[in-house]
Amino acid sequence: MIRVELPAHLRILAHVAGEVQLPVEGKATLGSVLDALEARYPMLRGTLRDQVTEQRRPFVRFFACAEDLSHEAPDAPLPEAVASGAEPLLIVGAIAGG
């Protein structure tokens, strides 16, 4: 199971409290985790990445194991600790705006 922590606005939108746990088949990558996340919670489509280009939205960041994974390729493997469920993938809205 991959553990994913959503920002507060998206937890409300998806009607979830706390972490989301997702089964991901095959290699755990940012792309495959987001695919699984959007499949279970279709209302999140378009909120994290563009629905056509699949590019990350500019004010969304991905962190795990004290690393910024935001610029990793979608098919790059996630850290083993995330793939094993030991650590969560953190999805963070940029600290910006008013």
Add this chain to the structure above:
Amino acid sequence: MSSVRVLVGTRKGAFVLTSDGKRDQWDVSGPYFAGWEIYHLKGSPVDPNRLYASQSTGWFGQLMQRSNDGGKTWEPVGNKFVYDGVPGTHQWYDGTPHPWEFKRVWHLEPSLTDADTVYAGVEDAALFRSTDAGQTWQELSGLRRHGSGRHWQPGAGGMCLHTILLDPSGNGRIFIAISAAGAFRSDDSGATWQPINRGLRSQQIPDQDAEVGHCVHRIAMHRSRPSVLFMQKHWDVMRSDNGGDSWQEVSGNLPTDFGFVIDVHTHEPETIFVVPIKSDSEHFPPDGKLRVYRSRTGGNEWEPMTKGLPQSDCYVNVLRDAMAVDSLDQCGVYFGTTGGQVYASADAGDSWAPIVRDLPAVLSVEVQTLQ
């Protein structure tokens, strides 16, 4: 007894204000979608419990919401807005070509005949339509593909399609307006379009008779006379008596002819309302006095409506989608401000009272008259 439901979109959520037909006691519910910008929400004239809302933030983009119970509960619907084909470019502020990029939905206009059909005006300017209650959206690309599209330029607020008027005659006529391209009309349900900007004068553009390039802020019509249009432009209040084929200025004695909102009395097609705003840079009421101006002559002759509105030290703005009228026997008029007040008049503007004073900045106001 009739009642009214006022739908308010703000910078930080949506609010639903309800009252009986007297319109002196109000219930306030919300915020819905707290923390999100709600550019617009509007109910279907066919099924008043069917509401559509545009929800967005700079962080997480555009979402669309639908309610089937008058706003008590909401469900997310489709938010995939993809331009038809290769979108090409329009002009950027400096005149260079700039690719068309979807940013947000500014305005929603539910069909007059089908609760599952709704139109969406978006930034960068385009018109979309859903015929499945918001699940999927298709662009009516004849508008964007009009030959002038590559010359369209954004206004200060972005290149937004902010006004959609559906002709109630059932003739397939649609009017839309874009800042700062101008007004357009379709006579075939949105397949093809023509600019309708003849007679508009915009001092800042080189060609005074330009087909496009005019910063139209809002257009309004009375449903009994859909070929008579009233326009609040960046400068000038305008009127057309021929479906937009030509326009003449009716600013008359207004203290400033700048503003954003314009609306028409429900029962008097020649009675119109505007809120003059000082510009170009200030964007607040002249002299710190919040005044609705009413014309009972279809323009030119205007009277200030001040009773119940702040007449000193008021420096709010009233944005283009933030005025509406109800259809009770005594026409009610409503508007919201960037200071978070929503004012109501139950006597066609003669007197005003705030429904609420401290909402987030108001982006849009719509009203439903319920039986």
